[in-house]
Amino acid sequence: MHAVYAADPAQSRGRVYRPSASPTRNEFQRDRDRIIHSTAFRRLQHKTQVFLHHEGQHFRTRLTHTLEVSQIARSIARALRLNEDLAEAVALSHDLGHTPFGHAGERVLSEKMAELGGFDHNVQALRVVGVLENRYAEHDGLNLTWETLEGILKHNGPVVGDASEHGQDIAAALADIPASEDLLAGTYANLEAQVAAIADDIAYNAHDIDDAVRAGLVVIDDLVDVPLVGPIAREVIEMWPGLERGRQIHEVQRRLITRTIEAVIAESAERLIAAAPKSVDDVRHAGRALIGFPVEMAEDEVELKAFLFAKVYRDARVMGPVRESEAVVGRLFDAYIAEGDMPGRWGLAHSTAGSEAARARIVCDFVAGMTDPFALDEYARLFDDRPDFR
Structure with missing residues (x-):
């Protein structure tokens, strides 16, 4: 049985368009299914997580990352007696607004749109x-429930002020996105969305270590003094000193995931007891996130991120392709702005848009939705060139 502060699909604030009744699925299960069957979800298979797709078939993509986040979110939600279906729906949709080439593409679109309404991948996921x-x-969009939309927008916390973290004009952006009621941007999201957010952190900390080892940027000995993961690495080396390195790093990864999940469950249970919310609205107005890491683990997790930033994300072998991919996205954006040479409905919409900002938003939507391979194909079509990122 779900807790009183869990989201209840029977009490959903609804959808913009009333669907036909389903005898076998609740409203959050229907959201999950709509997301999985969407075009945008399939595109995640060919969008970069950290390492570009050409660099190896076993590196995470946005899709495999999303599936890992979904599994972790369901585990935490189940332990805390929350609604697993809503946690899964938010987890599956949380990266639908990401651009080709990972955060490199997002940085470019944020710069290009800075004076034209901005760009933020969470808001873009809502647009998707x-x-x-x-x-x-009968309608554009997936017609998701209010609770899933709320989770997509606010899983990282309230949206405070007039602009998102990346500078997107929130009021203008939300005015273009249908929802059954106001999404209450300034409050915390439901607990299921908070679970999806921390599952995201747990997943990418663990899998970025694994991918970094696969890429040859890190070896297990580099981890022994790193907060959070160091004690686990020392434990594994001591238990299996002669084990092949791939198996060692998998043991580190699986233990890191398990221990962080268990710590989050214990910490969140304590926070829920202390806050004693009696409803989802109590959660929204609790004044703090009720799902989180214990204090010491949160501090260690920041240090682990700093290690990954220095040793992986800013390594020259990563940054070279990143800079090239930024150039690809930037040149594509500028070419479409100048010529409007986009296929199908995109080119038509661009030619009939009434303002510079409207034309730029159409281009931004088109570029943000690209997969890495499609972006390279378009680059080759427009510029008769194809960077190989090697």
């Missing part, structure tokens, strides 16, 4: 599920 998916006969 609310406006840009166009396969249904």
